[in-house]
Amino acid sequence: MKIGIYGPPNAGKTTLANRILRDWVGDVMGSVSEIPHETRRARLREGVTIEVDGKSVTIDIVDTPGLATKIDFHDFLKYGLSEEEAKRRAKEATEGVIEAIKWLDDLDGVILVMDATEDPFTQVNITIVGNIEARNLPLIIVANKIDLPNASPARIKAAFPQHTVVPISALKGLNIDTLYRCIAEKFG
Amino acid sequence: MEGVQLNLISKEKLEKMSSMEKLRMILDEVKSGTIVVLESGLTPEEEAKLIELTMLEIDHENFVGIEVETYPQKSSGFLSRLFGKREGRLTVIGPANKLKTLVKRDDLIKALVRP
Numbered sequence A: 001m002k003i004g005i006y007g008p009p010n011a012g013k014t015t016l017a018n019r020i021l022r023d024w025v026g027d028v029m030g031s032v033s034e035i036p037h038e039t040r041r042a043r044l045r046e047g048v049t050i051e052v053d054g055k056s057v058t059i060d061i062v063d064t065p066g067l068a069t070k071i072d073f074h075d076f077l078k079y080g081l082s083e084e085e086a087k088r089r090a091k092e093a094t095e096g097v098i099e100a101i102k103w104l105d106d107l108d109g110v111i112l113v114m115d116a117t118e119d120p121f122t123q124v125n126i127t128i129v130g131n132i133e134a135r136n137l138p139l140i141i142v143a144n145k146i147d148l149p150n151a152s153p154a155r156i157k158a159a160f161p162q163h164t165v166v167p168i169s170a171l172k173g174l175n176i177d178t179l180y181r182c183i184a185e186k187f188g
Numbered sequence B: 001m002e003g004v005q006l007n008l009i010s011k012e013k014l015e016k017m018s019s020m021e022k023l024r025m026i027l028d029e030v031k032s033g034t035i036v037v038l039e040s041g042l043t044p045e046e047e048a049k050l051i052e053l054t055m056l057e058i059d060h061e062n063f064v065g066i067e068v069e070t071y072p073q074k075s076s077g078f079l080s081r082l083f084g085k086r087e088g089r090l091t092v093i094g095p096a097n098k099l100k101t102l103v104k105r106d107d108l109i110k111a112l113v114r115p
């Protein structure tokens, strides 16, 4: 089973991938940053075995670059990047988006990570969900960042009522066991 | 007269076009500053392809991407999954530096157009 971790930039995809790897194989996937588009190449970690209640599932995890419909290098300048660095980051980010979309054709399931403090009705979320439904892939929606006071996983559940939504904090590890149980059920 | 051009494309016209024709037309119009309204929208696969093409054409100077406004697909019923090609819904696409989403819900979208 190849499982892709998808979502908009900064939703916490790599933070989640790192937590899964740390919990089950004692490894990390990649670097995490508050600056959007930190992950600009997809990363694959094969053979991660997750065991819950005697049920075990072995998955290959693909951490993908965040999907976006626009990438403006000016948005990176406020994080202290030089114009040259910002432009290079923007160019690599556009390539990362294309790579993430291409990966969709090679997956057996998707974990879609959304930031629960943000509006879930974005074009990126709608496009990802639409493509997963069109390909009939099993999907888990993760409502991430529930450690933050303004998080609203209920808003995500209301937006995508036909799908399983699991509220977690990838950073703090809140409710992560529920996610593992769900992974074992959906992808097992 | 100064202003922002708006192209409203009918369902009939869209149905006569191939996917690539549609996406090429949308990107060419949007890159020239026009806002495109599609009566019947795009399929999820076309939406993904549009994002891919957009990424290829971002030049970090004049064109920084697109903003897309559309409603989510209604959860597909058993019959439509068996028989139906799913129909896209009303969709508005514009250059990211001109069109900005204000509020987006499953039944209402508010957007701002900058001249």
Ligand SMILES: Nc1nc2c(ncn2[C@@H]2O[C@H](COP(=O)(O)OP(=O)(O)O)[C@@H](O)[C@H]2O)c(=O)[nH]1
Pocket: A007, A008, A009, A010, A011, A012, A013, A014, A015, A016, A031, A032, A033, A034, A035, A036, A037, A038, A039, A066, A144, A145, A146, A147, A148, A168, A169, A170, A171, A172
């Ligand atoms: N408060 C909070 N912050 C998080 C959580 N998960 C990720 N973040 C932060 O969100 C930012 C983006 O995380 P990252 O994993 O790089 O996001 P990605 O772009 O989706 O891979 C970083 O500053 C993370 O520390 C979470 O559960 N709670």
Ligand SMILES: [Mg+2]
Pocket: A013, A014, A015, A031, A038, A039, A064, A065, A066
């Ligand atoms: Mg990342």
